Amino acid sequence: MRPEPAAARPFPWAAAMGAGFGLLRLSPDAFWRMTPRELAAAVSALLPPAPDHLSRPDLSALMARFPDPS
16 A cells, blocks of 8 residues: 655745845846756855754753653
8 A cells, every 4th residue: 555645835936036036136037047956055055054963872862851741
């Protein structure tokens, strides 16, 4: 039995245009010629680097320090 596919979400055009026109100051022609992957790469160059993932020991320490209530 196959699992149900995840519901497709519409492309976030408002956020993409806000980043392209407002943050990157792209012309409309330059914006509409970019692929979503190119836009994401350009925006990510302006953002701080993503933090490293938690290691298993660090996660275990956090779980011990802040246990879920039963």
